[in-house]
Amino acid sequence: MSITYRELTSSEAERISELTFYDESKRFWRKVNGVKQWVEFYWLDEDFPDGYENHLAALKNTFEKDGYVLGAFDMDLLIGFCSINRKIFGEEYKYVLLDQIFLSTEYQRKGIGKKLFFKCAEKAKTWGADKFYICSSSTEETIAFYVALGCENAKEINEELDADDENDIQLEFDFSTMKLPIKATRLYITKFYETMAQQLHLNSLDEDNKRFVPDEVFETVDDAKKVIESIVSFYSSQEAPQIFAVHLKDGLLIGHVQAIPLEDGSWEVGYHIAKPFAGNGFATEALKAFLPPIMEYLEIDEIYGITHLENLASREVLKKCGFTIESEDENICCYIFQNKTI
DSSP, rough: OOOEEEEEEEEGGGGGOOOOOOEEEEEEEEEETTTEEEEEEEEEEEEOOOOOOHHHHHHHHHTTOHHHOEEEEEEEEEEEEEOOOOOBBSSSSSEEEEEEEOOGGGGGGGSSHHHHHHHHHHHHHHHTOOOEEEEOOOBHHHHHHHHTTEEESSOOOOOHHHHHHHHEEEEEEETTOOOEEEEOOEEEEEOOOOOGGHHHHHHHTTTHHHOOOOOOOOOOOOHHHHHHHHHHHHTOOOTSEEEEEEEEETOEEEEEEEEETTTTTTTEEEEEOOOGGGGSHHHHHHHHHHHHHHHHHHHHHEEEEEEETTTTHHHHHHHTOEEEEEOOOOSSSEEEEEEGGG
16 A cells, blocks of 8 residues: 555545545543543444535635645545645634544554644644644544644634534644654553543552652542643643653553653653553663653753662663663662663
């Protein structure tokens, strides 16, 4: 399979009928009595969610207002497209609307949607935009797609777009963010998102966490939600802690990796893999994948790993990732990683 990408013209708008769908969804992120939570029911899309004619009309509007539409092709068959509107809006930020992004079902989960997304982001930057604004479907699959790419809840809600569909999730993508997801052989790394609170709470309760990092134990789901809110607020600053979620390939959250600023201007790396998944090399795999992009993003040449002397598993992870011992006392070991070893 050789996929090619090119800009579509207005005369090709009706070619979106070439896409085919059989998309099943069972979980939706919805507000119930004012609280966001997963709601379970079965839904099957065998066409565009709002019907072909409505999506065609939206695409034609994008063309008429000098927007940009990128198509993905398998040979001469259109199998996906992404459309962005030209108008820049927002008071504090410069948003453009990512209006539509669709792939035929059989071509999903192959990296094609990611390429469409980032190629359109590059185009939007040439217009002077800072961010995508996205009205996302509330399906678990759609939210997971956007979160994996680095999207988060919109900081500035567009009231008109928000009113179009009460079930849509208002997201944004900052063009200056570190490129995500970070992929490893068995894992991938993303930003945290509010849907992960339940699993973060469960992952934090193991005995090693309580012993070595008690401040990373979240006794309730609400505690985990509050922590995620803080984590997400840090992503907009390169001087704040950078904490990212580690998932198995099936999407299950199993831990996190992080870079934390120290008082002297240096940075410390951290990591945690939940007890049920420990002993499989996941911490080493995640940290090895995380180090090059986070150091490039933070523009640093070295990073520290600081661990308890008795935490032999953590010390072994650091050594396997290329850290060397710099100092130790009766309680703490300090390791350092320098980019020449990347």
